[in-house]
Amino acid sequence: MDIKRFMNLMEYSCSEKVIKTRIIGIIDSQNDCGVALMDKERIVSAINEERIVRKKLIGGFPTHSLKKILSYNKLKEKDIEVILVSGLCTPPVFARQFRSLQKTEYDVRKKKYNKFTKVLSDFAQGKLKIQTSKPKSWFGMLEKPFLKAVIRKDLPQKLKGKEIKFYDHHLCHATGAYFTQEKDHVLAITADGCGDGVSFTVNICKDRKVKRIYEAKAKDSYGWFYGLITMALGFQWHKHEGKVTGLAARGNAKNxxxxxxxxxxxxxxxxxxxxxxxxxKKMISSYSMEDVAAWVQTGLEEHVTKVVQYWVKKTGVGDLVVAGGLFANVKLNQLIHELPEVNSIYVFPHMGDGGLALGACLAHTKPKPKPLDTLYLGPTYDDKEIKTALDKSGLKFKKTKNVEKEIAKLLAKGKVIARFNGAMEFGPRALGNRSILYHTKDPSVNDWLNKKLKRTEFMPFAPATLWKKRHECYKNLEGAEFTACNMTITFNCTEKMKKQSAGVVHIDGTARPQLVKKEDNESFYNIIKEYHKITGIPSIINTSFNMHEEPIVMTPEDAIRAFKQSKLDHLAIGEYLI
Structure with a gap:
């Protein structure tokens, strides 16, 4: 690598100054826009727009999220010191100026478009060549003077005068992963479709600084190609890549x-x-969906692990942190973890663009790396608010003295429970507070429960397993136990797990667990602990509480509506049981 290019890469590094203020982070991308709040070095709240407006992965400016995070934390505009925005060229300034373009992109993903709206969508996403430029390209430099103005126009009136700072897309991915785990010296790898003209980066993180040592251009994107295959198979790009990952185990790549x-x-x-x-689409037309899924998944695994292995060897840093939409691929994460050169892996829990608001805050503050205190960073609702929603619902309900014990008993009897409790999770995974729960013994559950929820999934439901019983259930956990608390990686299952929890074990013998500790979520832990006492099985199914193509529920009203639509057996909402 020549010195000039190296110095250009270094310009994306974090500076050394540590800032302690109350700050707002914003991601206004085409996919999963949202807001995060930090107070000094403490992560206070984070939420994505989809949960409020009820449109999954909606992009644009997070107007409702910003309003919600201020009101929920009882803050006024004067309490905010600075606004941090992730993305210099992504989305393009033209799309930021005309937000309707991002709405067009959402309609295209929903297959509601004509040729004209498709071109507008491509522009908004940065698919046209001019938009895949880097911030230091001529186009990026042309956009730069307008960046603050186009963001300021969307801010509430009293925030318009606040200082606004921008951070590189992939830097925000890297800082999100680096500063939310405990190791000071790590190798951060980011990969997605593209952001700010780049699709893959390698970064050395040490002493609160992030130094980029390699980047791949947008046109060389693993994530983009996986998305193209997803679309060619009839699924939605940016949304259904996980279906391809699940389908892959049913096919043969060699075909x-x-x-x-x-x-x-x-x-x-x-x-x-x-x-x-x-x-x-034409290229794969003569092959089965299953075989194509296996081919793209196998190819991705072989190539990404090869690149990761090279950089681990070259830098001598075997502790990895990863972020970016590509690392939503839980099977890929497992194979990276299993590389002999890798000591540990941590997947940033909100690995896609939706996590960049928090990444922008962390790029700005540069706190001492430490594990996230909690992922339950969304709104919570008190007993009065829940009772009011229930009174209006027309449903019969009762208040219980020990709702966790009641849920465990019902699970042991084979009932399906929708659970709404405490603060909403930040990120794409439901981790016990906005979840649907069931026992793990039924191998047919993936078929009938998905039909009930009007979903089409090929990946089995995930198990939530007691932390102390983890080694009885999964193999080769060492170095990935922390990230396994967030349902971001698969492991090979033990024979005992395969036998007693067939409903959560994939065809390839793996499962994607959430390891549950008492200190992380005491209520959810108590449910599983009580269930274990009754059945001897330390795992239950945990799948997100939402209907097909909807975001995870946020409010008591959302939960009641989804419960009525799904016709599940019971809803446990706060201390109430239906």
């Missing part, structure tokens, strides 16, 4: 007689294929 279109030599990433959806 697809195609070269995987990447070169991954000496730690560099180069894409050799087409970026046109029709070309990709």
């Amino acid at each position: 697809v007689k195609l070269e995987f279109p990447f070169i991954s030599k000496k730690g560099e990433v180069k894409y050799l294929g087409s970026h046109m959806p029709n070309d990709i």
Whole structure:
């Protein structure tokens, strides 16, 4: 690598000054916009727009999230010191100026478009060549003078005068992962479709500084190609990539007689294929969905692990932190973890663009790396608010003295329980407070429960397992136990787990657990502990509480509506049971 290019990369590093203020982070991307709040070095709240407006992964400016986070924390605009925004060229300034373009992109993902709106969508997403430029390109430099103005116009009136700062897209991915775990010296790897002209980065993190040592261009994106395959298989890009991951275990990659279109030599990433959806669709048209899914998943695993292995060896840093939408791929995360050179892996829990608001806050404050105190960073609702919603629902309910024990008994009897409790989770995973619960013994549950919820999934439901029983259930946990608390990685299951919890074990013998500690979520822990006392099984199914294509429920009203639609057996909402 020549010195000039190295110095350009270094400009994306965090500075050394540590700032202690009350700050707001914003991500206004095309996918999963949201807001985060920090007070000095403490993460206070974080929420994504989808939960409020009830449109999954909605992008644009997070107007409702900003209003909610201020009101929920009883803050006035004068209490905020600075606004931090993730993204210099992503989204493009034109899309930021005309937010309707981002709405168009959402409609395209929902397959509501014509040729004209498709072109507008491509522009909003940065798919046109001019928009995949880096901030230091001529186009990026042209946009720079307008950045603050286009953000300021969307802020509430009393926030318009606040200082606004921007941080690079992939830097925010890296800082989100680095500063929310405990190790000071780590290798941060980020990968997604693209952001600020880049799709993959390698960073050395030490002494609260993030130094980028390699980046791959937007056109060489693993994430983009996986998205193209997702779309070619009839699923939605930016939304259903997880379906492809689950489907892969049902196919045979060797049946697809195609070269995987990447070169991954000496730690560099180069894409050799087409970026046109029709070309990709034609390329795979003679193969089954299952085999194509297996082919793209296997190719991704082989190439990404090869690149990661190179950089671990080159830097001598075996402790990894990863972020970016590509690392929503739980099977890929497992294979990275299993590399002999890797000592540990931590996946930032809100790994996609939705987590960049918090990443921007952390890029600005540069706190001492430490594990997240909690992922329950969303709104909570008190007994009065829950009771008011129940009174209006028309449902019969009762207040229980020990709702956790009641839930455990019902689970042991084979009932399906929707659980709404405490603060909402931050990120794509339900971790016990906005969850649907069931026992793990039924291997057919993936079929009938998904039909009930009007979902189409190929990945089995995830198990929530007592921390103290983790080694009885999963193999090779060492170095990934912390990240396994957030349901971000798969492990091979023990024979005991396969036998007693067949409903959560995938065809390939893996499961994607949430390891549950008392100190992380005492109420949820007590449910599983009581269930274990009754059945001898230390795991229960935990899947997100939402209907098909909807975000996870946020309010008591959301929970009651989803419960009525799903016709599940029971709703445990706060201390009340229906």
